[in-house]
Amino acid sequence: MSKIIGIDLGTTNSAVAVMEGGTPKVIPTAEGRNTIPSIVEPVKNLVGDVAKRQMILNSKNTVYSVKRLMGRRIDDKQVTLTQKHVPYEIVAGKDETASVKIDGKVYTPQEISAKILQKAKADAEAYLGEPVTRAVITVPAYFDDSQRQATKQAGEIAGLTVERIINEPTAAALAYGLDKKDSQTIAVYDLGGGTFDISILEIGGGVFEVKSTNGDTFLGGDDFDAKIINWIVAEFKKENGVDLSGDKQALQRIRDSAEKAKIELSSSAETEINQPFISMNNGQPLHLTMKLTRAKLEELVDDLIQKTIDPVKAALKDAKIDVGKVDEVVLVGGMTRMPKVQQVVKDFFKKEPHKGVNPDEVVAIGAAIQGGVLMGDVKDILLLDVTPLTLGVETMGGIRTPIIERNTTVPTSKSQVFSTAADNQPQVEIHILQGEREMAADNKSLGRFVLDGIAPAPRGIPQIEVVFDIDANGILKVSANDKGTGKTQHITIKNATNLSDEEVEKMKTEAEKHAEDDKKKKELAEAHNHAHQTVFELEKQLKEHGDKLPEEDKKNIEEQVAKLKELADKEDTDAETLNKAIETTMTAAQKLGEILYKQEAGKGKTEEKPTATKDEKPADDKKDAVEGEVVE
Amino acid sequence: MAKQTDIQTLKDQLAELDTNWKRALADYQNLEKRTREQQSMMAQLACLSLIERLLPVLDHLDLAAKHLNDPGLSMVQKQLEMVLEEEGVSTILAANHVFDPTTMECVEQVEGEKEMVMEVVANGYQIGNRVIRPSRVKVGMGK
Numbered sequence: 001m002s003k004i005i006g007i008d009l010g011t012t013n014s015a016v017a018v019m020e021g022g023t024p025k026v027i028p029t030a031e032g033r034n035t036i037p038s039i040v041e042p043v044k045n046l047v048g049d050v051a052k053r054q055m056i057l058n059s060k061n062t063v064y065s066v067k068r069l070m071g072r073r074i075d076d077k078q079v080t081l082t083q084k085h086v087p088y089e090i091v092a093g094k095d096e097t098a099s100v101k102i103d104g105k106v107y108t109p110q111e112i113s114a115k116i117l118q119k120a121k122a123d124a125e126a127y128l129g130e131p132v133t134r135a136v137i138t139v140p141a142y143f144d145d146s147q148r149q150a151t152k153q154a155g156e157i158a159g160l161t162v163e164r165i166i167n168e169p170t171a172a173a174l175a176y177g178l179d180k181k182d183s184q185t186i187a188v189y190d191l192g193g194g195t196f197d198i199s200i201l202e203i204g205g206g207v208f209e210v211k212s213t214n215g216d217t218f219l220g221g222d223d224f225d226a227k228i229i230n231w232i233v234a235e236f237k238k239e240n241g242v243d244l245s246g247d248k249q250a251l252q253r254i255r256d257s258a259e260k261a262k263i264e265l266s267s268s269a270e271t272e273i274n275q276p277f278i279s280m281n282n283g284q285p286l287h288l289t290m291k292l293t294r295a296k297l298e299e300l301v302d303d304l305i306q307k308t309i310d311p312v313k314a315a316l317k318d319a320k321i322d323v324g325k326v327d328e329v330v331l332v333g334g335m336t337r338m339p340k341v342q343q344v345v346k347d348f349f350k351k352e353p354h355k356g357v358n359p360d361e362v363v364a365i366g367a368a369i370q371g372g373v374l375m376g377d378v379k380d381i382l383l384l385d386v387t388p389l390t391l392g393v394e395t396m397g398g399i400r401t402p403i404i405e406r407n408t409t410v411p412t413s414k415s416q417v418f419s420t421a422a423d424n425q426p427q428v429e430i431h432i433l434q435g436e437r438e439m440a441a442d443n444k445s446l447g448r449f450v451l452d453g454i455a456p457a458p459r460g461i462p463q464i465e466v467v468f469d470i471d472a473n474g475i476l477k478v479s480a481n482d483k484g485t486g487k488t489q490h491i492t493i494k495n496a497t498n499l500s501d502e503e504v505e506k507m508k509t510e511a512e513k514h515a516e517d518d519k520k521k522k523e524l525a526e527a528h529n530h531a532h533q534t535v536f537e538l539e540k541q542l543k544e545h546g547d548k549l550p551e552e553d554k555k556n557i558e559e560q561v562a563k564l565k566e567l568a569d570k571e572d573t574d575a576e577t578l579n580k581a582i583e584t585t586m587t588a589a590q591k592l593g594e595i596l597y598k599q600e601a602g603k604g605k606t607e608e609k610p611t612a613t614k615d616e617k618p619a620d621d622k623k624d625a626v627e628g629e630v631v632e
Numbered sequence: 633m634a635k636q637t638d639i640q641t642l643k644d645q646l647a648e649l650d651t652n653w654k655r656a657l658a659d660y661q662n663l664e665k666r667t668r669e670q671q672s673m674m675a676q677l678a679c680l681s682l683i684e685r686l687l688p689v690l691d692h693l694d695l696a697a698k699h700l701n702d703p704g705l706s707m708v709q710k711q712l713e714m715v716l717e718e719e720g721v722s723t724i725l726a727a728n729h730v731f732d733p734t735t736m737e738c739v740e741q742v743e744g745e746k747e748m749v750m751e752v753v754a755n756g757y758q759i760g761n762r763v764i765r766p767s768r769v770k771v772g773m774g775k
Contacts, residue, residue: 050733057738275692277692
């Protein structure tokens with residue numbers, strides 16, 4: 001059965017999303033963008049970006065903002081208003097419905113919208129690699145029955161079974177998972193490219209009820225851009241005495257700059273507008289270069305932002321809800337990225353608005369979630385848990401070695417092979433840790449157990465496989481298996497993933513706070529491990545092959561090794577000194593290697609990989625950590 | 633009888649779980665495939681975003697070259713174009729071509745042969761068949 005896609009059929013732009021693996025994904029268009037301009041040239045059948053590019057050339061045949069006509073009669077006030085704004089011809093169609101006349105042919109708004117939906121369908125099919133026949137489409141909350149019916153028809157013309165028509169603010173609330181809350185009042189503030197909508201919703205028992213809507217059908221990002229463009233033109237005129245407002249090319253470049261500046265000022269406090277060779281004056285080229293600060297931008301558009309507040313107040317009044325009774329505020333539409341807009345909304349509602357989801361995509365995402373619910377994808381899907389914190393074991397030198405990284409989806413199973421730290425070590429202790437800190441002692445200890453009966457062997461030879469397994473219920477089972485003897489030991493830890501949000505947050509912040517410090521500690525421990533291991537290796541080789549060396553060389557190496565050992569044994573030796581000492585010792589020991597290779601002529605078997613060492617007494621079993629070398 | 637219904641319930645549950653499992657598996661496999669594709673695309677895309685940001689610089693160099701008519705500047709311009717060419721970026725041929733909205737954007741209508749590109753305001757670029765930025769052109773409106 002086909003997937004149900006979610007389509008945000010917008011006035012200016014449309015977007016498509018689908019549920020995949022339990023999460024909503026926005027489907028990119030064939031042009032590689034996340035939104036489709038809602039623009040159609042029906043004669044040549046051009047849709048989206050392609051239609052937009054030929055708009056100037058073919059303005060009478062290019063339809064945009066057709067959503068404003070959807071399901072309306074020709075004498076509707078909104079239609080008369082739209083007529084004043086658009087270059088294409090709006091005529092009375094069948095039953096006095098508003099339609100468009102292009103190149104002598106009458107198209108209903110449904111037919112025009114269907115072209116956008118067809119593109120959405122085609123893009124989704126290309127992305128999913130399978131036919132798409134079902135969709136959830138969003139409409140403004142204020143759409144009446146005939147407008148909803150028209151939207152549904154548009155879907156059908158496009159070859160889509162419209163499984164449901166849902167309200168845009170409802171979709172936005174769904175995208176933020178607000179349907180899971182009960183008895184809440186939600187305000188959805190939607191400031192898009194060309195329209196502003198405010199909706200007051202009430203959620204109860206998973207059902208959304210629209211209490212009221214309000215807005216301004218001709219207020220949006222385009223007005224903000226116009227303000228910036230006018231300012232740039234005025235400033236330029238003040239400075240250079242040249243009016244650019246009549247120069248189409250210059251205006252186009254200023255429009256690009258204004259849009260770029262607007263976007264940049266959402267994240268930085270100041271931006272530069274640079275358009276060299278924008279015009280000529282007395283045969284001299286003129287360059288447009290000016291600074292625009294966030295403060296200036298906010299001043300320019302302040303009245304536009306304030307204009308949104310009256311409709312918000314009116315909507316609250318209609319819903320008979322006090323502003324203090326609004327539980328959640330959701331931001332929709334590209335313009336809500338502007339920090340000032342967020343601030344004004346926050347100040348008005350005295351509440352931090354939801355804004356994590358991309359405001360251009362949030363409605364499509366909500367529609368996709370609704371599609372997922374209808375498919376049974378969302379309702380029935382196992383809500384897979386993730387491990388909130390990293391799980392690992394303690395290894396040589398008190399280092400925490402991660403086995404299962406945090407945010408890994410469970411159920412999962414991960415294993416690593418460790419070895420012993422000392423010769424003839426009869427047992428290893430597996431110390432299970434949870435947390436994000438580099439050193440074992442700083443993490444939460446979940447439990448420990450001992451695997452004994454390891455056959456006597458040189459350090460680094462035994463292979464102990466440690467397996468971490470978390471089942472769907474968050475129960476962690478850690479087992480250790482000596483591959484040599486087949487002996488196994490395990491421990492079961494309940495509630496390994498069951499931490500409160502505060503606990504997780506606390507541990508994460510701690511880790512971040514100590515990150516630099518922890519890294520140094522870890523490096524120090526590693527340097528000590530490395531030094532011990534170098535000493536161990538070289539002592540072993542000296543014992544075996546030392547007599548083949550000239551006495552002088554042997555003595556030199558022995559001295560270096562002794563020095564290194566002394567340094568490694570002192571706990572306060574810093575990492576740099578240790579690493580230098582290791583290097584010096586290894587350089588001295590090269591003589592040993594030369595001899596070895598000469599004598600054995602490459603046929604000698606290579607020793608096992610050098611491994612971290614700490615000269616602990618094997619008798620003191622409980623303290624024996626497993627070694628940090630991994631054989632995958 | 634109770635046993636019969638039990639068996640039926642279990643059978644139903646099994647069928648449902650089987651479907652869910654297959655669907656999850658399919659989703660996963662598809663995701664894997666797409667991730668592989670995306671990874672190979674990532675390198676290209678990373679390059680693409682850099683190129684996109686370089687294009688205005690190229691435009692401005694173009695404008696400067698036209699105004700100043702300096703051979704040295706033209707050399708710099710050529711060099712930059714060469715680098716882009718080596719990355720597989722090609723200029724969209726627009727001048728004296730019939731207007732094509734898939735690769736061009738009309739910014740103004742001017743006198744001239746209908747549907748013909750009369751002037752290129754800013755060059756457009758593509759990598760293979762993918763348009764990075766359409767050419768900005770002035771198009772003839774016909775007599």
